[in-house]
Amino acid sequence: MVNNYMTRVYDKLSKTFEHETEFLQAVKNFLDAIEPVIEKHPEYEDLAILERITEPERIISFRVPWVDDQGKVQVNRGYRVQFNSLNGPYKGGIRFHPSVNQSIMKFLAFEQIFKNDLTGLPIGGGKGGADFDPKGKSDNEVMNFTQSFMTELQKYIGADEDVPAGDIGVGAREIGYMFGQYKRLNAKTPGVLTGKPIPAGGSQGRTEATGYGLIYFLLEMLIEVNESLEGKRVMISGSGNVAYFAAKKAMELGGVVVSLSDSDGAIYAQNGIDLDTVKQIKIDNRGRIKEYIDADSDAEYFEGSLWDHDIKADIALPCATQNEINEEQAQRLVDNGIKFVAEGANMPSHTNAVKVFKENKLYYGPGKAANAGGVAVSALEMSQNSQRLRWTTEEVDEKLKVIMKDIFKQALDASNAYDLDHDYAAGADIASFESIAKLMIMNGVV
Ligand SMILES: NC(=O)C1=CN([C@@H]2O[C@H](COP(=O)(O)OP(=O)(O)OC[C@H]3O[C@@H](n4cnc5c(N)ncnc54)[C@H](O)[C@@H]3O)[C@@H](O)[C@H]2O)C=CC1
Numbered sequence: 001m002v003n004n005y006m007t008r009v010y011d012k013l014s015k016t017f018e019h020e021t022e023f024l025q026a027v028k029n030f031l032d033a034i035e036p037v038i039e040k041h042p043e044y045e046d047l048a049i050l051e052r053i054t055e056p057e058r059i060i061s062f063r064v065p066w067v068d069d070q071g072k073v074q075v076n077r078g079y080r081v082q083f084n085s086l087n088g089p090y091k092g093g094i095r096f097h098p099s100v101n102q103s104i105m106k107f108l109a110f111e112q113i114f115k116n117d118l119t120g121l122p123i124g125g126g127k128g129g130a131d132f133d134p135k136g137k138s139d140n141e142v143m144n145f146t147q148s149f150m151t152e153l154q155k156y157i158g159a160d161e162d163v164p165a166g167d168i169g170v171g172a173r174e175i176g177y178m179f180g181q182y183k184r185l186n187a188k189t190p191g192v193l194t195g196k197p198i199p200a201g202g203s204q205g206r207t208e209a210t211g212y213g214l215i216y217f218l219l220e221m222l223i224e225v226n227e228s229l230e231g232k233r234v235m236i237s238g239s240g241n242v243a244y245f246a247a248k249k250a251m252e253l254g255g256v257v258v259s260l261s262d263s264d265g266a267i268y269a270q271n272g273i274d275l276d277t278v279k280q281i282k283i284d285n286r287g288r289i290k291e292y293i294d295a296d297s298d299a300e301y302f303e304g305s306l307w308d309h310d311i312k313a314d315i316a317l318p319c320a321t322q323n324e325i326n327e328e329q330a331q332r333l334v335d336n337g338i339k340f341v342a343e344g345a346n347m348p349s350h351t352n353a354v355k356v357f358k359e360n361k362l363y364y365g366p367g368k369a370a371n372a373g374g375v376a377v378s379a380l381e382m383s384q385n386s387q388r389l390r391w392t393t394e395e396v397d398e399k400l401k402v403i404m405k406d407i408f409k410q411a412l413d414a415s416n417a418y419d420l421d422h423d424y425a426a427g428a429d430i431a432s433f434e435s436i437a438k439l440m441i442m443n444g445v446v
Pocket residue numbers: 166167168169170210238239240241242243261262263264319320321322324344345346371372374375
């Protein structure tokens with residue numbers, strides 16, 4: 001970053017929020033990417049475009065008291081970061097994970113502004129969560145916690161104000177409990193949350209959307225350089241919602257998925273993973289991925305990170321969590337033949353890892369663009385709820401394909417316009433920033 005205005009803004013942020021490492025990382029990556037746009041628009045400095053875009057409209061943080069199965073009172077901290085509502089109601093998931101803090105919430109909400117803009121749908125950027133660890137908790141404990149979380153959160157959300165959904169640790173079960181509690185307190189329509197169970201007003205295809213959308217984005221990356229998914233070896237990390245449905249769609253389209261993981265370790269199956277077994281372990285029984293090797297004697301299990309192992313493959317799809325790939329692990333991927341990286345998770349590749357991908361001319365699809373299918377179908381769920389309609393699985397999937405194709409095109413076109421040689425990360429940032437900056441100017445000083 002050499003532009004003086006940008007440097008001043010970033011320096012101030014890094015002094016004020018020196019402990020918010022993930023937030024600063026996301027902002028720095030973004031500013032580096034949009035530098036050519038700022039150079040073209042010196043008037044943005046007087047309009048304080050960057051100061052405004054990096055300051056959340058508001059951050060809500062709150063106490064979440066609940067009672068565990070032993071009758072003991074537990075307390076967690078909940079958050080909702082309402083970052084930017086220029087494009088519509090704040091939209092973004094709720095994460096339940098012990099690592100949740102203000103920095104992680106702010107980075108996710110910041111990314112969401114641009115991701116949501118790329119979908120072309122009328123949704124602003126937000127994110128929320130709590131430092132609650134669902135691992136090992138009973139169904140009753142999860143419900144107690146979730147109801148207490150919603151009892152406070154419901155004061156700040158609404159179908160036209162802020163529409164949360166799921167993220168790590170929050171799936172249809174948790175959204176169902178949240179929606180039940182919201183209705184009990186407000187007696188309002190379903191549009192207040194997305195990712196709801198289908199009978200409670202959820203959309204067909206939302207559960208699958210992030211993983212499927214990731215593969216539709218990957219297909220565009222492949223087609224652009226005259227390649228296909230057929231026969232390609234695909235490494236996937238994570239084994240949650242995004243990883244599972246990415247694996248399913250990749251296999252359907254001829255890819256060979258050779259790995260999955262969780263926070264304890266990773267499985268590797270040379271000839272491809274059997275997804276029915278994974279479904280039984282991870283989705284039906286909420287178990288650990290290690291159990292897979294009991295059912296598949298050809299598979300191996302490694303403790304620790306998937307990315308620490310030498311696995312020959314063509315495509316890597318990180319679908320677990322932020323900063324899961326560091327510089328050294330990125331170099332290992334390059335050395336093992338990976339040519340395409342598309343991110344299902346949010347910011348899974350550390351900044352230095354992305355540098356390695358770029359230096360080695362890998363095709364790199366950033367999470368902000370590649371994983372936008374989930375929030376896009378959430379916005380379609382909002383549309384269906386407000387029209388009191390239900391679209392079929394096929395209708396939703398068709399719309400998702402069109403949206404992912406369009407997001408890829410926006411990233412590619414912006415990369416071409418600035419002569420960036422297939423830099424889809426910079427392209428996605430530039431395309432969405434240009435659109436948001438225009439909107440900021442139209443809206444006056446807000
Ligand atoms: N659910 C959605 O619609 C969307 C999710 N994402 C992102 O995708 C990623 C995964 O989310 P979901 O699949 O929804 O969550 P999930 O809770 O269903 O699954 C998370 C997976 O990541 C693994 N994991 C968590 N921490 C880990 C660590 N430190 N090391 C290795 N594995 C770890 C977990 O074991 C689990 O397999 C997150 O970054 C999330 O923000 C992005 C867009 C939408």
